Amino acid sequence: MKKKKLLIYGSTGLVGKSFIEMAKDWDFYSEIIIISRKPIMGLGDKFTVKNINFNNLEAELKDIMVDDVFCALGTTIKKAGSKENFKKVDLDLVLSIAKILHSSEAKRFLLISSQGANSSSISFYLKIKGLIEDEILKLNFQSSYFLRPSIIDGDREESRPLEYLGLLLGRFIGQLALFSYLKPTKVKSIVNCSKYCLENEELGAQYLEHHIIKNF
Numbered sequence: 677m678k679k680k681k682l683l684i685y686g687s688t689g690l691v692g693k694s695f696i697e698m699a700k701d702w703d704f705y706s707e708i709i710i711i712s713r714k715p716i717m718g719l720g721d722k723f724t725v726k727n728i729n730f731n732n733l734e735a736e737l738k739d740i741m742v743d744d745v746f747c748a749l750g751t752t753i754k755k756a757g758s759k760e761n762f763k764k765v766d767l768d769l770v771l772s773i774a775k776i777l778h779s780s781e782a783k784r785f786l787l788i789s790s791q792g793a794n795s796s797s798i799s800f801y802l803k804i805k806g807l808i809e810d811e812i813l814k815l816n817f818q819s820s821y822f823l824r825p826s827i828i829d830g831d832r833e834e835s836r837p838l839e840y841l842g843l844l845l846g847r848f849i850g851q852l853a854l855f856s857y858l859k860p861t862k863v864k865s866i867v868n869c870s871k872y873c874l875e876n877e878e879l880g881a882q883y884l885e886h887h888i889i890k891n892f
Contacts (some may be wrong), residue, residue, distance in 0.1 A: 679706035681742040682874070683782070685773055686749030687712050690828060691788050694863045695746060695870060696723075704875055709742060711773075730769065737776045744874055745777050748788040759800055767808050778815045784877065785812055786821040786870055791861075791886050793824055813881055821873040825861035826886045861886050868892035 682705045686692045699708055700720060709724045710716060716725045728736035749770050756762040774785060787809065792799070795806035809822050869884060869892040 682744045683742040692748040744784040784819040785817045791826045829860035
C-alpha cells in the first residue's frame with residue numbers, strides 16, 4: 677500500500693504541537709510537511725519544515741504535492757487585535773492555503789473548527805468558524821473533516837486567564853448531564869480523532885462534534 681503525504685498548517689498552537697508530537701509514531705505517512713513562519717527543530721527524518729512567506733502563498737506552495745491536509749491554524753480576537761485581523765487568519769488565510777493545495781490535488785482536508793460553528797451565528801467568532809467550514813466544503817475535497825471541540829483542555833505555553841477560568845467552569849458544570857456540552861475537550865482526544873479520520877478516509881463531509889471527539 678502506497679504511503680501518503682500530509683501537510684500541516686497551524687503547527688505552533690496547542691492542537692498543532694500535540695498533533696505533530698503524536699504523528700511521529702504514525703506509519704501511514706511517508707512524509708509530513710509543516711509550513712511555518714518560524715523554524716521547527718528536532719522532528720525527525722519523516723518531517724519537512726518549510727519556512728514560507730505567507731504573503732506570497734502561490735509561489736511558496738506551488739510545488740507542494742500532498743494527499744492530506746491538517747489545519748489547526750487559528751487565533752483569538754484578543755490576540756489578533758481586531759475582528760478584521762481575526763477574520764484574516766481564521767477565514768482568509770486558512771481558505772487561501774486550502775485552495776492552493778486543492779488545486780495541487782490534495783484529496784482530504786481536516787479542519788479544527790469549534791463547537792457551535794455556524795455561518796449564521798450572532799457570535800462573530802462562531803460565524804467565522806462556520807464560514808470557513810462552508811468555504812472548505814465548496815472546494816469539494818474527496819473528504820472533508822470538521823472537528824468541533826468545545827474549549828480545549830491542555831497545557832498552553834501562553835497565558836489565557838479567561839480561557840483558564842472557562843476550563844475550570846467547564847470541568848465543574850460539564851459533569852452535569854444538562855451541561856455536558858460545556859465539558860472541555862481534551863487535546864489528546866482531538867488528535868486521536870484526527871488520526872482516525874485521516875487513517876480511515878471516509879468520503880464526503882464529516883462533522884465531528886464534541887460528544888464524538890471526547891470518546892477518542
